[in-house]
Amino acid sequence: MLKPSYPIATPRLLLRPFTMDDLDDLYSFHSLPDVARYLYWDARTRDETGEALATKIGQAELREGGDVLAVAVELRETGALIGDLSLFWRSAEHRQGEIGFVFHPACHGRGLATEASREILRLGFDGLGLHRLYGRCDARNTPSARLMERLGMRREAHLVENEMFKGEWSDELVYGMLQREWNS
Known part of the structure; x- marks a missing residue:
């Protein structure tokens, strides 16, 4: 089981659970065709973004294999939501997880996605005790x-x-990483 102690602070970011107050910021990048180009969903309408957000709000902790942890990424400087992280607990038996990330294009090229995603790896390895995390694209x-x-x-x-x-x-x-590689 994993229920992160929020907020998780990095030098430039706050990672936290999603709230309904995130709708406008989430829609600002979930609605962009370039953002959705390589995702399993198309650019979202405001209503579709609201439905996705409601699902994310219910994904604030991992209780068992198969659960998804949805984490909002907020820019500390402005308080704006700039990213959407996921940690999928793929197998409790095999201690496997998957990471996912979607960021506002205005924030690309500044290392913010790397800064935030390192925390998702930390939650998977140190918080949940996973043996292996992978990502696909x-x-x-x-x-x-x-x-x-x-x-x-x-x-x-x-x-x-x-x-x-x-x-x-x-x-x-x-792409993959083992817990022993994370800790080295």
Whole structure:
């Protein structure tokens, strides 16, 4: 079980649970086609963003394998919501988890996603005691692949045309890290 002690402060960010007050900020980037390009959902309407936000609000802790932890990323300087992090507890038996991240494009290139995502790795390894964390992305999504590399994750697989994604065959990259690699 993992119920983080919020807020989690980094030098420039606060990580916290989502609230309904996040709707405008979340919509500001969930509604962008470029943001949704490599995600399993299309650019969202305000109503769709509200539905996604309601789900995220209910994902504030991990109780058992299969649960998802949704974490809001707030810029300390302005209080604006700039990111949306996920920690999926994929298997309790095998102590496996998956990370996910979506950030406002206005915040790209400043190391904020790396700063926030390190905390998700910490929650998975140190908080939940996972053995392995992995992340996946479309092979064309170079910024996500680079982020996982900056986090110290190793590229474990390049799956060629492994799924039909938004009407076309797509390659997928899988990155992973073991707990002992995190602690070294």
